[in-house]
Amino acid sequence: MKRILIFIGVCSTLAMNGQDTLWILPGTWIQGLDTMPALRSEVQPTWTGFNAVIDRPANTSNSIVIVNTDTIEHTWSTNAPDAAITSLPPEMATEVSLPSLPQGSYHYSLIDEPGKVLGAGGLLRIGWTDETMFYWNLSEWQPSMMELAAAGESIDWTLPYVPRHFTINERAYPSTADDPNALVAVNLNDTCFISISNLGHMNHVLHFHGFHVDIMTSTDHPERVGWNKDTVPIRKGESMTVRLVAFQEGMYPVHNHNLIAVTNAGFYPGGMITTIHVMP
Template sequence: MMTKRLPQLIKTIGTAGFALASVLAFGQDSLFIARGIWEQLPEATEVLRLNTTSNWSGQNAVVERDEGVASSIVIVNTDSTNHQWSLLIGANEGVTLGPGETAVVELPALSMGTYRIGLIDGEGDGLGAHSMLQVGLPSDADLALFHWNLCDWETDQMAAWSNGTEPDANAPYVPNYFSINEQTYPATLEDPNALVDVALGDTCWVAVANHGKMDHVLHFHGFHVEVLTSNLQPSRIGWSKDTVPVKKGEGMTLQLVANQVGTYPVHDHNLIAVTNAGFYPGGMLTQIIVNP
């Protein structure tokens, strides 16, 4: 795990409209900090997301980079309040963007793995603007790549942030929703990145990032998975298990070999995490489908 402070070269280039015309000509990826309604929950909660365009999506965008190559990314704040964006590795104070501001942020050269990115201000983090940076992971047809952004949510806290107030820091944290890629089961089965759908004999990778306030322990029915990378538990690299703990704030890459046909669940081992507000089944639950 990297612990030293990571330098970030920031160039703020004004309002969002001007900035896009200036920087996209260089082919850099962009992330838009956007506010919208998360229809996934019955409460239709207001949330923040990192989107690839100015068009609202309830799912956070994933960023891909080559291994060992420094790069840059454009961050556009389309929200009406200040936010602080960061590559979530080690001690990193992040980049502050006011409403309508755009910044070009330099990303360091990184080794292969799954890393976390997102907002670190209270509101931005509390309303869910966080995703993953995939570095050096496969992008060809010979090796399927899936990704799971894990998170837990307490809707009372989210309502407080949406209303412009800070939640009570002394109140117990009792999450009532759990998600993969901002989807709760059964909607996870409709997400081609959350549902692992492969053929017999295929090898696939799953990039996992835990953005929640608690550890999550993933249990794979029917398979052992190998830990390929981990930024918080490097001692687990090379382990092959059917149950994998993913710590709070961790990025991890897993390998699965589809050696038997069938449909198999994958879920958090914590019982409350496979419910939607206490109703089972729900939450952090998806499937592996291995076709003949």
């Protein structure tokens, strides 16, 4: 009970200063016939199964409070340049500094082995204020590995990595159609931006039907900024922003170009598929 009171006191004080809070929550995540232990970074102390997005202004240092409700210590960081690494003691609240960053898409995550395998991480969007925005948090999941991580056992990364589930924003198709952040719904001639981050353990390639997108920012490949592509590779750990101009009406799929990544436990269609819906 004493530690819970510490949560409330710290978070309430910081909230009055205009700062936000993330809650690291353990829970159970169900995909198809698989029930898996998982960790999520949530905006409230109630499990939903979805990781939060952090929005911050560009070129401004600030902070965020992270409450680790788990029973073990975790380690938190971002993929921003020269990112600091912060230890999160169990059942405690910690204020974490966020550096001044230029406009772009980044991500935050737990980087200790249980944290990264169990999936507590999301988008860090910097400097997007007036734009029409969507986001895709890409990941994949191997239930047997997640069970080992939850039990505190070490992962043998030399073994074949064979995920059963592939997700956008912790949802697999067709559930991606129910996510207003994954389903790109815009009007004809609108311009929108999509923040994409690969928080999984393998590289991915996204293919856009009907459109080419402009690469606006990339944490790993700044030389690709300005490219206009219908097929966009995104390495594990990479974040990027793409711009889409909706010049034609209709429904157009976006999907991973790896066949196994568009399945749910081996069944097609599923996984990393979403849609661009351009309305008159």
